[in-house]
Amino acid sequence: MxxxxxxxxxxxxxxxxxxxxxxxxxxxxxxxxxxxxxxGVKLMYNGRVVGYENVGQSFTKPQYFHGRPSAVDYNAAGSAGSNKGPTNPDYLAVVKARVDTFLLQNPTVKRADVPSELVTASGSGLDPDLSVAAATVQINRVATVRNLPVTQVAKLVKQQTQVPLLGFLGPEKINVLKLNIALDELAAAGK
Known part of the structure; x- marks a missing residue:
């Protein structure tokens, strides 16, 4: 032994x-x-921390670009998806409600043109990024509410687009918080 x-x-x-x-x-x-x-990388605006680069936030005001929905209300301590499958009736009702809300807020967008990432939560519930298409579909609303030229807001979206790593690893993406901070800075500079 x-x-x-x-x-x-x-x-x-x-x-x-x-x-x-x-x-x-x-x-x-x-x-x-x-x-x-x-x-984590803290993002500052007007001398105060407004969020972290790698954690999504809820933006519901019409003057801001909206990010992906979160199944955990953007709580980083409890990151998770909804755990409901694509045929679950409760999940389908939530997605339909999100689509209807998005279409009410963006009347120039057709139902078929709503990017799925704007109405479905990510696996972590904390996704801070959007595709270029998901940001582009919101440009008209943001420009109208902020009384800015559409071309100026589109230019801002293009400036905030992050290219894939090494030019080909992953998709182009836009950090929603950084985009909204840049939007506020643009509005502040115009005053």
Whole structure:
């Protein structure tokens, strides 16, 4: 029995040290090298933190671009999807209500032109980004409410578009919070 007990205890101690001390310290150290020092990249506006670059927020006012809906109300502590399948009647009713709301807010958009990401929640419920198409479909509403030329708002959307990594890895995307901050800065500069 001694033949097996001592090696097992030694192996347990070594693995406990590696998995509970060394590995977490290495990961935390790598995180400190990342943007935001492992705490996320804070976005500032008028000298105060208005959000984080990698966590979505709820924008419901018509003068702002709206992001993806969230099944967890953008609560980063409880990120999750809805866990309802695409044929679930409750889920279909929620999506239909979101489509109807979107069409009321954007009367120039046809039902077939509503991007699915604007009416369906992401898997994490925290997606901070939109596709270019999802931002573009909202340009008329935002420009009208803010009394700005459509071309000026479209230019802003183009400026905020992030290209894929290395030019081909992933889609083009727009961070909704950064876009809305830029929109507020544009409005403030025009006053």
């Amino acid at each position: 001694k033949t097996y007990l001592m090696p097992s205890l030694k192996l347990t101690f070594v693995l406990l040290l590696i998995c509970s001390v060394i590995y977490p310290l290495v990961v935390a150290g790598i995180g400190k090298l990342a943007p935001g020092k492992g705490d």
